[in-house]
Amino acid sequence: MNTRELITLSFNAIWGNKMRSFLTTLGITIGVFAIIVLVSIGSGLQAYISSQISSLGPNIMDVIPGNNLMSAFGPGTQNKFTIPLAQKLSDRLAPIAQVAPLAEVLTNVKYKNVVDKNVYAIGSTYNFPKAVVYGKTIMGRWFSQGQEQSGSKVAVIGYTVYTKFFSNKNPIGEKIFVGNEKYTVVGVAEKNGASLGVDHDNVVYIPIEAVHSQFGVDRLMEIVVNTNSENNVPIVKKQINAILSKDLNPDEYSIQTGDSLSKTLSNITGMLSLALGGIAAISLLVGGIGVANIMLVSVTERTKEIGLRKALGAKRKDILSQFLLESVMLSMTGGIVGILLGMIASIIIAMILVSSVTFWSVALAFCFSVAVGIIFGMAPAIRASKLSPIDALRYE
Amino acid sequence: MKKNSIIKMVDIAKVYDGGEFHTQALKDIDLDVESGDFLAITGRSGSGKSTLMHIIGLLDTPSSGKYILNGTDVSKLDEDEQALQRNKEIGFVFQQFNLLPKLSALDNVILPSIYAGTASKERTEKADMLLTMLGLADHINKRPNQMSGGQQQRVAIARALMNDPELILADEPTGNLDTASGDDVMKTLKQLNKEGKTIVLITHEHDIALQARKILHLEDGRLIEK
Numbered sequence: 047m048n049t050r051e052l053i054t055l056s057f058n059a060i061w062g063n064k065m066r067s068f069l070t071t072l073g074i075t076i077g078v079f080a081i082i083v084l085v086s087i088g089s090g091l092q093a094y095i096s097s098q099i100s101s102l103g104p105n106i107m108d109v110i111p112g113n114n115l116m117s118a119f120g121p122g123t124q125n126k127f128t129i130p131l132a133q134k135l136s137d138r139l140a141p142i143a144q145v146a147p148l149a150e151v152l153t154n155v156k157y158k159n160v161v162d163k164n165v166y167a168i169g170s171t172y173n174f175p176k177a178v179v180y181g182k183t184i185m186g187r188w189f190s191q192g193q194e195q196s197g198s199k200v201a202v203i204g205y206t207v208y209t210k211f212f213s214n215k216n217p218i219g220e221k222i223f224v225g226n227e228k229y230t231v232v233g234v235a236e237k238n239g240a241s242l243g244v245d246h247d248n249v250v251y252i253p254i255e256a257v258h259s260q261f262g263v264d265r266l267m268e269i270v271v272n273t274n275s276e277n278n279v280p281i282v283k284k285q286i287n288a289i290l291s292k293d294l295n296p297d298e299y300s301i302q303t304g305d306s307l308s309k310t311l312s313n314i315t316g317m318l319s320l321a322l323g324g325i326a327a328i329s330l331l332v333g334g335i336g337v338a339n340i341m342l343v344s345v346t347e348r349t350k351e352i353g354l355r356k357a358l359g360a361k362r363k364d365i366l367s368q369f370l371l372e373s374v375m376l377s378m379t380g381g382i383v384g385i386l387l388g389m390i391a392s393i394i395i396a397m398i399l400v401s402s403v404t405f406w407s408v409a410l411a412f413c414f415s416v417a418v419g420i421i422f423g424m425a426p427a428i429r430a431s432k433l434s435p436i437d438a439l440r441y442e
Numbered sequence: 443m444k445k446n447s448i449i450k451m452v453d454i455a456k457v458y459d460g461g462e463f464h465t466q467a468l469k470d471i472d473l474d475v476e477s478g479d480f481l482a483i484t485g486r487s488g489s490g491k492s493t494l495m496h497i498i499g500l501l502d503t504p505s506s507g508k509y510i511l512n513g514t515d516v517s518k519l520d521e522d523e524q525a526l527q528r529n530k531e532i533g534f535v536f537q538q539f540n541l542l543p544k545l546s547a548l549d550n551v552i553l554p555s556i557y558a559g560t561a562s563k564e565r566t567e568k569a570d571m572l573l574t575m576l577g578l579a580d581h582i583n584k585r586p587n588q589m590s591g592g593q594q595q596r597v598a599i600a601r602a603l604m605n606d607p608e609l610i611l612a613d614e615p616t617g618n619l620d621t622a623s624g625d626d627v628m629k630t631l632k633q634l635n636k637e638g639k640t641i642v643l644i645t646h647e648h649d650i651a652l653q654a655r656k657i658l659h660l661e662d663g664r665l666i667e668k
């Protein structure tokens with residue numbers, strides 16, 4: 047019996063029992079779907095995090111309020127980071143490191159008749175472009191120390207704000223409203239991208255004093271310190287500790303370097319991926335048991351057919367490969383459908399969250415589903431091939 | 443000139459041994475069937491006719507004794523070699539037809555040649571020819587449940603002829619048919635015998651047995667010549 051005949055035979059058996067085949071493959075489909083989606087989310091998260099870390103850069107440190115990374119997301123210790131504290135850090139660390147404080151507030155921006163009510167106004171200093179990786183301007187210039195000290199209402203707009211309000215026009219020198227105050231646009235910041243559904247370019251950068259006086263924000267989100275060279279990171283870290291420990295308790299601030307950050311995060315995502323993989327594996331196992339079950343039923347149901355085929359000259363391996371191929375085809379079909387659905391789902395998820403389909407997860411899922419077919423189809427197929435022709439023929 | 447034996451059995455016995463029962467289905471069977479013969483085996487129900495046919499057809503193994511089929515001692519063959527012998531040397535016709543319900547008449551007839559490895563075009567032509575020869579040209583693409591019993595049995599005969607076996611084994615081939623269809627089947631078997639096939643026919647109907655050239659009678663597992 048050649049391969050083409052075997053395939054036709056198995057296909058006919060599957061097709062002849064559409065509902066049952068569908069339900070069997072569904073188990074595999076769900077398992078494979080889970081693998082693809084969960085792995086995509088896991089690796090998307092990992093990619094997102096490493097991109098965030100690389101945007102931090104090897105010679106850049108984040109000094110954040112609270113004692114660890116998590117407190118930046120939830121209620122931790124009380125935030126003791128003030129503008130004067132950042133100023134002090136900036137003065138003491140110059141010239142070896144550049145310091146930029148960051149404070150933000152959600153507000154509305156208006157230009158002519160167009161209003162956007164969901165723009166972050168980020169307060170920082172003239173030092174921002176020197177301290178922050180993405181702090182370059184693609185049009186105009188960043189506001190100067192002079193403008194900042196004289197209390198000028200000047201703004202550098204993010205790329206999204208630029209395209210939304212000005213499309214192709216030159217925005218430099220135009221007046222926009224940030225909150226209730228009129229600002230002059232002096233520059234357009236380079237694209238920073240979007241992550242976790244947040245557009246980092248739908249922002250306006252204004253002097254930090256303005257955030258304080260206009261919006262009443264006096265606490266900082268973080269202080270960015272750029273040492274210009276990776277070699278200086280340890281010294282500067284020591285100096286920051288020396289300066290801050292005079293005013294703050296050790297649990298009221300922490301210093302994140304690219305290194306420490308990636309360690310913490312890869313621990314978290316590693317655990318997460320493991321847990322997700324475990325869930326996916328269990329569902330695939332359940333799918334596999336479903337295949338085994340159906341194949342056993344199929345062998346029992348077709349005992350008479352097996353007997354007849356043997357009587358007509360089918361050898362053991364003919365029967366074995368017939369049933370094995372049938373279970374592999376069932377699982378493989380389930381696998382392919384699962385992969386397609388998983389890829390579609392991952393792409394949709396990528397639009398709102400992070401996720402990225404990886405080649406290896408697709409390959410793994412495919413191999414897994416074929417393996418499930420072989421492993422769980424083996425026992426029923428062997429059982430079928432061992433039936434004696436006459437016992438099988440007499441079976442009712 | 444003596445023709446060569448196609449079936450030669452010496453002292454064959456078959457015992458079914460279950461937990462509570464012990465049935466001696468066949469004993470002291472000595473059988474010699476010459477090539478080209480037409481043998482009928484009769485006997486009461488339970489006398490061992492089917493058991494004997496299953497052993498002749500290599501579907502079952504004897505408990506003891508020696509069986510030489512077409513010059514080969516088949517008791518020494520392994521499962522796959524027996525499958526090969528069944529495939530090449532023997533055509534079966536069963537009382538219950540035993541056609542696969544999901545296959546067309548044509549595909550049912552083709553089955554044995556698939557396991558013989560015949561090329562696809564060649565076997566389709568052959569199956570087509572056989573079905574036409576047996577008067578089923580209009581039923582080639584029908585499934586078994588779309589045909590009468592007589593037609594189904596003729597499909598089964600076509601299937602038995604597919605690999606050109608020397609030996610045709612028929613266990614009550616007319617048992618499920620009315621007289622007219624039964625006569626048809628018998629005519630076909632006689633014709634095949636004329637063309638050189640060796641035929642072993644099992645039946646409990648006396649007038650059917652009379653159409654064979656030789657009749658053997660089974661009684662409680664023993665062969666008696668009549």
Ligand SMILES: Nc1ncnc2c1ncn2[C@@H]1O[C@H](COP(=O)(O)OP(=O)(O)OP(=O)(O)O)[C@@H](O)[C@H]1O
Binds near residue numbers: 459467487493646
């Ligand atoms: N698988 C089996 N296990 C146990 N006993 C069996 C088995 N098959 C047949 N027998 C017994 O062997 C004896 C012969 O059975 P067999 O089927 O050969 O009879 P038969 O002559 O074909 O009868 P019938 O004309 O009714 O078909 C019977 O007594 C039967 O009960």
Ligand SMILES: [Mg+2]
Binds near residue numbers: 491492493
């Ligand atoms: Mg019988």
